[in-house]
Amino acid sequence: MADQEGGRLLTHTIKDVAKLAGVAPSTVSRVIADSPKISAKTKARVKAVMAELGYHPNVHARNLVNKQTNVIGVIMPSVSYAPFQNPFFPEVLRGITAQANEDKYGLYLSTGQLESDIIEEVKEMVHSRRVDGMILLYSTTADPVIPFLLEENFPFVVIGRPPEQLEGVVSYVNNDNVKAAKMLTEYLLLLKHQRIGFIGGRKDAYVTLDHREGYCEALTSAGLEINEGDLVYHDEVFEGGEQAVIELMAQVTPPTAIIVADDLMALGVLRMLSSMGYQVPKDISVVSFNNVLMSELASPPLTTMDIQIYELGFKSAELLRKRIANPDLPMQAVKVGHRLVRRETSQAIERQ
Amino acid sequence: MADQEGGRLLTHTIKDVAKLAGVAPSTVSRVIADSPKISAKTKARVKAVMAELGYHPNVHARNLVNKQTNVIGVIMPSVSYAPFQNPFFPEVLRGITAQANEDKYGLYLSTGQLESDIIEEVKEMVHSRRVDGMILLYSTTADPVIPFLLEENFPFVVIGRPPEQLEGVVSYVNNDNVKAAKMLTEYLLLLKHQRIGFIGGRKDAYVTLDHREGYCEALTSAGLEINEGDLVYHDEVFEGGEQAVIELMAQVTPPTAIIVADDLMALGVLRMLSSMGYQVPKDISVVSFNNVLMSELASPPLTTMDIQIYELGFKSAELLRKRIANPDLPMQAVKVGHRLVRRETSQAIERQ
DNA sequence: TTGTATGCGTTATCAG
DNA sequence: CTGATAACGCATACAA
Secondary structure, three states: OOOEEOOEEOOOOHHHHHHHHOOOHHHHHHHHOOOOOOOHHHHHHHHHHHHHHOOOOOHHHHHHHHOOOOEEEEEOOOHHHOOOOOOHHHHHHHHHHHHHHHOOOEEEEOOOOOHHHHHHHHHHHHHOOOOOEEEEOOOEOOOOHHHHHHHHOOOEEEEOOOOHHHOOOOOEEEEOHHHHHHHHHHHHHHOOOOOEEEEEOOOOEHHHHHHHHHHHHHHHHOOOOOOHHHEEEOOOOHHHHHHHHHHHHOOOOOOOEEEEOOHHHHHHHHHHHHHOOOOOOOOOEEEEEEOOHHHHHOOOOOEEEEOOHHHHHHHHHHHHHHHHHOOOOOOOEEEEOOEEEOOOOOOOOOOO | OOOEEOOEEOOOOHHHHHHHHOOOHHHHHHHHOOOOOOOHHHHHHHHHHHHHHOOOOOHHHHHHHHOOOOEEEEEOOOHHHOOOOOOHHHHHHHHHHHHHHHOOOEEEEOOOOOHHHHHHHHHHHHHOOOOOEEEEOOOEOOOOHHHHHHHHOOOEEEEOOOOHHHOOOOOEEEEOHHHHHHHHHHHHHHOOOOOEEEEEOOOOEHHHHHHHHHHHHHHHHOOOOOOHHHEEEOOOHHHHHHHHHHHHHOOOOOOOEEEEOOHHHHHHHHHHHHHOOOOOOOOOEEEEEEOOHHHHHOOOOOEEEEOOHHHHHHHHHHHHHHHHHOOOOOOOEEEEOOEEEOOOOOOOOOOO
8 A cells, every 4th residue: 555655656546446445446437427327325435535545537548448638739830930939829829728728628739840840740649649639720831731630530620721622621710811901901092002012921821822812802903903012921920021121112112001911020010111211100001910919019009900819719629629529520610800900000191 | 450430540559560560569569669679670560561551659558558648747827927928938838849849748738727727737637647747837925836746746847936945845947036136226226227116027926026136135235225115016917017107107206217027018118108208218217027029129129138038948848857757856956047138228327 | 589468547348 | 326347559577
C-alpha cells in the first residue's frame, strides 16, 4: 500500500478503489459512468472511497478503450503568418477556449514552426488518435492538410474557407469576406474617393483573394476601372504595411484612400504615411479589417471592418463538437457577420 | 483486412505491421524504439511496411505503458487577467511552442475561465496523468495551484515568482522585476522628475508587488518620500490605464511622469492624457513594461522596459523538460534580463 | 537477433 | 444489481 516512492506519488487505480470498497473493478467503472444499474448504496460507498483515495481515472487507459479523447487539436498557421504577433489568433483562441470549456473538451495546440512541420504534426495527431477532431486557423490555396483530413475522413472545421473545388465537402466558419471588402470599398466610394489603394496579405490566403474580389466588384459596379498599380500584397504583418505604402504612393497620381488587409498592417501604413508628411484622414483615408482591440487604441483610431473574431472561434468549436458527435453529418458552413466600425481614419474627400 | 467502416478509417496497429512484415509485434515495437538489437535488414523492412500503411503508434496505449505523455500543460491565468487581450501571452506562448517543438513535446492548453475552474483543471491534469509537467503563466499571492502541485510532487515551472515562503522550493523563470522597476524609476529621476506616478496591475500579482518595491527603493535612495496618492492599481488592462490617469492627475500637484505596469495599459494612459490636453512627453513622461510589438507602434512610440517575453517562455519550457527528465533535481530559478528601450514618451523635465 | 507472454488501467460483454 | 473476464495497442522481461 505504498503510495509514495522516491517522493513521487503513485496514482490509485480502479482496482485499489474496488478492493477498499469491497466490490469488483467493473462496479467501480460503472459508478464512474454513473450507470443506473448500480444501487444507490454501493454508489455512495464507492464514491466515498474514491474521494478518500483521491482517485481519478487514468485518461490513457480510458481513451484506449473508448477510442476517443475529448480533446480537440488546434492547428496554427506556420510562423511565417506571424500567428503570435497578430491579435487575431489570441482572440480566436479565446472563442475556441470558451466553447471547449463548456463542452469539457481539452485543447491540444500544434507547435509546428514550418509549413512542412505542420502537415506531419497533423498526420501524427490523426493516426495516433491524439485528438477527436481539429480546427484549422487558416486557409490557403495549396495547403496539404485539408485533402489529408478529408481522405482520412477525420472530423475538422476550418476557419476561413476551403478551396473552391472542395466547397460542399469541407465544413467551415467564415465571414463573407467578399461582401465585407465590397462594403468597405463602397464606403470609400461614397466618400467620393475614386482612387483606392488595396493592400492585401499573403496571396495564397483565401481571405486575401476574397478581399480582392470584393474590392474589384465594388469598383466595377461603380463604373471605375481597376488600376493594377493600386493593388499590392505583403506577407509580413507590420513591416508589410510600411513597404506597401511606398509602392502605392510612388505612383504618379497616388490613391486618396487605402484598404488594408489587417489592423496591425494598417498601423504600419499609418506610421509610414505620417513619416511622409501625409495627414490621415485629411490627406488620405485608411481603412482595414478585423477590429482588434488595438485598432481602437491607434492614433488616430482606425476605421475598420469588425469580423467578430471571437465568434469565429466559438462557432468553429461548436461546429466541430457536432461533427465529432456525428461524423456522418453533411458538410456545414457557418457564416459570421461583419460590420463597419467607423472611427477617425476615414473621411470624405475635400478637394474637387 | 477491412480498413474502412462506415466511411471511417481504422488506424493500423502494431500487429498489422508485424503480420505484413512477417515479424513479431515486439519486433515492430523495437523498430519504433530504434532498438540497437534489431538487424538493419528487418529494421528497413518493418519501416517500409510502416510507411506503406501510414502507421503511427497509438499514443494512448503507449502512454499507458510508458507512464508518460510527452505533453506539457500550459496553465493560463483566469480571464479576469485578460490573458488573450494582452500580447504578453501570445508572445510567451510563442517561446514555449518553439522549445516544445524542438523537444517533440506537445502542448495542452488549459481552458478554465474562472479561478475556481483552473485549480480543478490542474487537478484533473495531474491525477489523470494527462501531461508530464506544467508551466504556469502567472503568479499571484493566494493561488492554490502551486501548493497543490508541490504536494503532489508534480513537475512544474512558474513564469513569475512563487510566494516568499515557497522560495527555494519552486522552480521558476522570471525577470528581476524589482530591479527593472527601480531602474525605470531611476531613469525618470535622472531626467529630473521628482513626482512620479505609479500605475500597477493586480495587487495580488507578484509582478505588481515587485514593481512597487523597485519604485519605492529608487525613490527612497534618492531621498524622496513616497506619496501614497501617486500609487494606483488597476486590473483591467486598457481601461485601467484610463481610470488611473484620472486618479493620478486629480491631485493638487500631479506627477510629471508615470510608470505603467504594462504597455497596453500605457496606451490607455496616453489616450486619456491626450484627451485631457496633456502632451507626451513635453508635459508628462510615460514609461511602461514589456515592450510588446504594439509599444513601438504607439504614437508616440513608448519608452518601455523590455523583459524578453519570448525568452521567458522558451526558458520555462527548457527548464520544465529538465525537471521532467529528472524530477528529483533541486529547485532552479532562471533569471531573464531586462533592458530599457528608450523611445518617445520620456524626456527630461524642462521647467525649473 | 527475434519471438512469446504479460501487464498497463479502463470499459464492455457476458454470466449470475 | 454485481462479478469475472476479455479486449484496447503497446512495451518489456524472459525465452529461444
